[in-house]
Amino acid sequence: MHSARRFxxxxxxxxxxxIAVGAAEYRFEDEExxxxxxxxxxxxxxxxxxxxxxxxxxxxxxxxxxxxxQGDQLTTGPGSRFxxxxxxxxHLRVAENSVIKVSSLTxxxxxxxxxxxxxxxxxxxxxxxxxxxxIDAPRTTVAVQKAGRYRVDAGHxxxxxxxxxxDDKGEARIYSNNVGFTLHDGRSAKIYVEGNYAGxxxxxxxxxxxxxxxxxAVDRDLTIAxxxxxxxxxKFYDTDIYGADDLNDNGEWINTSDYGYVWRxxxxxxxxxxxxxxxxxxxxxxxxxxxxSWVNDEPWGWATYHHGRWIWYNGxxxxxxxxxxxxxxxxxxxxxxxLQQFNRSICWYPLPYHSAYFNxxxxxxxxxxxxxxxxxxxxxxxxxNWPIEPSPRRDGPRxxxxxxxxxxxxxxxxxxxxxxxxxxxxxxxxxxGDTARVIVSQKPVTQxxxxxxxxxxxxxxxxxxxxxxxxxREPMPIDAGTVGAAKRVRxxxxxxxxRDKIILGDRQPVVKNDDDGDDAKQPSDQRSTPPLxxxxxxxxxxxxxxxxxxxxxxxxxxQKSEPRDDPPKRAIxxxxxxxxxxxxxxxxxxxxxxxQKSEPRSEPQPKSDPPPQKPEPRSEPxxxxxxxxQKSEPRSEPQxxxxxxxxEPSRDSPAKKP
Numbered sequence: 001m002h003s004a005r006r007f008x009x010x011x012x013x014x015x016x017x018x019i020a021v022g023a024a025e026y027r028f029e030d031e032e033x034x035x036x037x038x039x040x041x042x043x044x045x046x047x048x049x050x051x052x053x054x055x056x057x058x059x060x061x062x063x064x065x066x067x068x069x070q071g072d073q074l075t076t077g078p079g080s081r082f083x084x085x086x087x088x089x090x091h092l093r094v095a096e097n098s099v100i101k102v103s104s105l106t107x108x109x110x111x112x113x114x115x116x117x118x119x120x121x122x123x124x125x126x127x128x129x130x131x132x133x134x135i136d137a138p139r140t141t142v143a144v145q146k147a148g149r150y151r152v153d154a155g156h157x158x159x160x161x162x163x164x165x166x167d168d169k170g171e172a173r174i175y176s177n178n179v180g181f182t183l184h185d186g187r188s189a190k191i192y193v194e195g196n197y198a199g200x201x202x203x204x205x206x207x208x209x210x211x212x213x214x215x216x217a218v219d220r221d222l223t224i225a226x227x228x229x230x231x232x233x234x235k236f237y238d239t240d241i242y243g244a245d246d247l248n249d250n251g252e253w254i255n256t257s258d259y260g261y262v263w264r265x266x267x268x269x270x271x272x273x274x275x276x277x278x279x280x281x282x283x284x285x286x287x288x289x290x291x292x293s294w295v296n297d298e299p300w301g302w303a304t305y306h307h308g309r310w311i312w313y314n315g316x317x318x319x320x321x322x323x324x325x326x327x328x329x330x331x332x333x334x335x336x337x338x339l340q341q342f343n344r345s346i347c348w349y350p351l352p353y354h355s356a357y358f359n360x361x362x363x364x365x366x367x368x369x370x371x372x373x374x375x376x377x378x379x380x381x382x383x384x385n386w387p388i389e390p391s392p393r394r395d396g397p398r399x400x401x402x403x404x405x406x407x408x409x410x411x412x413x414x415x416x417x418x419x420x421x422x423x424x425x426x427x428x429x430x431x432x433g434d435t436a437r438v439i440v441s442q443k444p445v446t447q448x449x450x451x452x453x454x455x456x457x458x459x460x461x462x463x464x465x466x467x468x469x470x471x472x473r474e475p476m477p478i479d480a481g482t483v484g485a486a487k488r489v490r491x492x493x494x495x496x497x498x499r500d501k502i503i504l505g506d507r508q509p510v511v512k513n514d515d516d517g518d519d520a521k522q523p524s525d526q527r528s529t530p531p532l533x534x535x536x537x538x539x540x541x542x543x544x545x546x547x548x549x550x551x552x553x554x555x556x557x558x559q560k561s562e563p564r565d566d567p568p569k570r571a572i573x574x575x576x577x578x579x580x581x582x583x584x585x586x587x588x589x590x591x592x593x594x595x596q597k598s599e600p601r602s603e604p605q606p607k608s609d610p611p612p613q614k615p616e617p618r619s620e621p622x623x624x625x626x627x628x629x630q631k632s633e634p635r636s637e638p639q640x641x642x643x644x645x646x647x648e649p650s651r652d653s654p655a656k657k658p
Contacts, residue, residue, distance in 0.1 A: 033331045033357060034365055035291045038105045039132035040086045041243065041302055042067040044220065047096070050469050055288045059472030061243025065302045065433045066295055067287045068103040069155060070268065071330075075475050076117070081213075083220060086110055088233065088242040089124035090133070094212045097156070099475040103136065104491050111136065111493070113483040114154045116475065120217040121150045124225075134491040136484035137162045138177040139193035149221070151214070154483075160194040161475075165206045171496060175485040176201070180502040237321040241331040242555060243302035244321070250300040254318075259311060259353070262318040269300070277412040278310040278317060278350045279337055283425035283467065288458035291361030293334035306332050310350040312409035324354045340399055340439065341451035345415040346441050347431065363452050408438035422454055425466040468473050576588070 013337070042049075042062055050063040054071030063073060068084055076098050078084065082100075084092045090110070094100055098117020105112065110121070123133060133144040137154040140162055144150060148170020153163040165188040166172055172183050183189050186208055191201045224245075231245035236253060251265040269274045282296040282305075294306045304310070307330050308321045317427035322330070336351040338416040339360035351358055358563045413436035414428045431439065459470070485498055626635040 007321075017140050033333065034359060035276050036331065038086075038107055039105065039287075039290075039306075039332045040084050040105065041424065042066045042068060042082055043085040043091070043243070043302075044081075044083035044093075046082070046603070048077040048084045050075050051079075052471055052472075053286065053288050053456070054459055056286070058458055058463070059101075059469040059471055060285075062469055063283075063295060064299060066285065067290075068102060068105075069290075069292055070102055071287055073099070073101045075099045075473050077473065081216070085242065088228070088239040088245075090126075091122050091224065093122075093213075093217050094119045095119065098154075098361070099478070101478045106491055108132065109493055110134070111488065114152055115478050116154050116156050116484045118151065118153045118213060120121060120152075120213070122217070122221050123150075123170075124228075124231065125146045131657055132495060134493060134495065137164075137193075137489065139485060140164070140174065140191055140483075140485055141485040141494050141498060142497070143173045145173060145182075145494070149217070151217075160197075161190050161192045163188060163190050165209060167206055173499065174201075175498040175502055176493070178483070178502055182496060190229075221267040230496070237303075238309075238330055239323060240332075241307045242302050244307075246302065247304070249335060256313065256318070259313070259318070259320050259492050262311065262313075263304070263322045264316060264318050265300075268362055273298075275415075277430070279305065279348060279412070280414050280428055280430070280624065284422050285425075285467070287334065290334045291364040293451055294337070303441065304337060307336075309336060309353045310412075311353050312412070312511075317412075319351065320488065323356070324350075325356050339451065340442065341418065342415070342435075344438055346418050346421045346451060346453075347413055347415045348493040349409075349413045349436075349440065360450060362447055362454070364455065366447075410440050413439050418451075422459055423463050423467075425464070446603060489604065523603050 016233060020297055039340065045062060045064050050059045051062040052059045052070075052073045053065070065286065067150070068074070068317045074082070074084075074094065076094055076096050078096055080096050081096055084094070086092065086105070092100075092112060095118040098119065099115050100119060101113040102111075102116075103113050108130060109132045109202060111132075111134045112121075115138060117164075119135065121133065121135065121144070122149060126133065126144060128145055133146075135142040135152050137152050140157075141360050142150060142152055146169065149168040150167060150170055151163075151165040151167075151170055153165075157164055164172070164174055164183060164186055166183050168530055169185050171185065174181055174189060176190065179191075179199045179201065181189075181201070186204055186206055189201050189203050190205045192198050227245040227248065228301050230248045232253065233239050233244075244367055250269045251263050253261050253263055255261050273281050279294060279296075282294055282301075284292045287294045296302070298304075303321075304319045308319055309323045311318045335348075336357065337348040337360070338351055338355075338358050339346065339348040348360075351654075408432060411430065413431045415431050416424075418427055420427075423545065430436070442608050459503050484494070485502070486494055488494060
């Protein structure tokens with residue numbers, strides 16, 4: 001019996017070991033993807049809009065739902081506009097004849113440079129304690145402090161001023177040259193950045209400067225607010241899946257027994273596409289950092305092609321916000337597909353529900369060739385994220401019944417000749433049924449078996465005109481110090497640095513001490529002076545004393561010392577006895593400030609030994625080197641004004657005292 005128990009425990013441990021080894025073979029990139037850079041999208045576009053990536057000199061045509069990442073530059077032509085969505089509650093809108101650059105784009109910080117043109121940023125939710133949003137205009141930086149709407153008119157070449165406006169309960173700090181100030185809700189400021197008035201600004205009411213661009217921005221705000229009011233953030237999906245509020249107007253949410261709540265597009269939504277299936281209508285576009293990413297044609301498809309899974313269920317395609325493997329956060333992915341090479345074609349189809357992310361850009365991330373020509377090695381090959389055995393789904397609306405997912409639908413396998421991949425934006429076809437079934441039935445591929453996709457900089461000259469811009473506009477360079485109040489360090493907000501430098505002058509702000517009880521109990525001559533001003537001023541001891549104590553000389557009339565009736569605390573130190581208050585005013589001792597009490601000064605220092613910090617102002621005639629009398633009785637005799645020196649009575653006073 002004991003042997004049977006030992007055998008049972010051994011079997012259990014062996015099973016656990018096999019499960020652990022099997023789990024280690026799979027890298028669940030849904031939990032921690034290899035690239036976690038923040039991605040924005042073009043959520044509205046009209047007219048001619050062009051984009052240039054940070055790793056490519058070619059300008060491309062911008063389209064709806066195009067991913068935007070840090071370092072991208074975008075420009076608009078006459079009559080053109082577009083909108084960039086940074087998250088569920090933040091949008092930037094760009095007017096015609098404008099240029100922007102996404103200088104920084106992280107989870108907590110967004111910085112946009114605007115060398116020319118006009119932009120409007122709307123932040124519905126904003127927490128200054130955990131995030132930052134800044135706009136750089138010529139010689140100016142706008143640092144957002146509260147949720148609201150902010151407009152920046154950067155002007156155009158040779159303009160000497162810009163304008164910043166704040167609405168919808170917003171507030172911003174404006175920095176320009178050596179000037180910094182706060183702009184409140186409903187106010188607009190004209191800031192001079194060039195010419196004789198550089199650094200000056202004029203404030204006014206925002207209602208005086210409204211135009212058609214403002215009205216369009218407000219209309220977009222109302223449209224998005226309506227969609228977000230009908231959205232299911234926090235119920236069916238989280239705010240990381242921004243753009244999911246576009247789905248309500250194009251489909252409906254249904255509850256299924258196998259996948260929980262999923263989204264089903266309306267038939268009239270799909271009827272505009274011939275023989276529609278996921279990942280067929282769109283284009284493969286290059287995104288720095290990520291590699292090749294899918295850009296869909298469907299206006300509602302941003303969330304459905306970069307999050308969750310497409311599922312073939314009861315004869316229809318449905319979208320689930322999450323796959324079977326779910327973590328606390330939803331990450332953005334270039335495309336959720338299985339991508340393989342078959343003969344001379346690149347084939348792809350939707351990633352199955354049970355599969356973790358299939359990194360088809362693995363070769364770009366690990367084995368791409370740097371500019372020096374060396375090959376960057378990657379990790380050792382391992383099986384890649386094919387449909388895995390069901391495992392407990394975390395935080396999911398509903399678990400499956402434990403059955404393995406059926407084979408992917410073979411009617412959604414799309415192919416393109418390998419020589420055309422990334423060069424064309426249209427013309428994708430489905431594979432015939434027999435060939436498609438062979439593709440979906442293949443065994444999982446390893447990292448070494450992944451197709452080697454081209455890099456954009458190597459094929460940019462061969463990209464067709466439906467992606468590449470034939471005659472690009474060349475705006476002024478943004479990296480030549482044309483924007484911002486200071487040089488921007490990547491991913492670091494300028495607000496605090498500019499506030500300390502421009503507004504506070506590298507000085508500490510005055511902080512009021514609430515505990516004033518002890519200070520109030522001190523004698524009046526020992527109480528600290530209340531702080532004045534917004535910042536602490538540097539104290540220079542030597543210069544005020546040099547001004548308050550004139551340097552005496554023999555030709556100076558004695559009566560000129562009378563205006564020096566300063567309080568006793570400013571006569572530091574004293575070298576001769578001070579006269580009483582009833583002494584004649586004509587006495588001309590250089591330090592004739594009359595103290596109220598002479599006892600604390602009963603031991604004056606001789607004139608021959610002045611303090612080291614003030615030798616020149618304290619120099620006296622040699623006759624005053626003898627110590628004075630204990631009292632000032634001998635000084636009660638008035639001295640004639642004809643005597644140039646008043647020190648002789650003090651020299652006789654010690655002899656009379658004994």
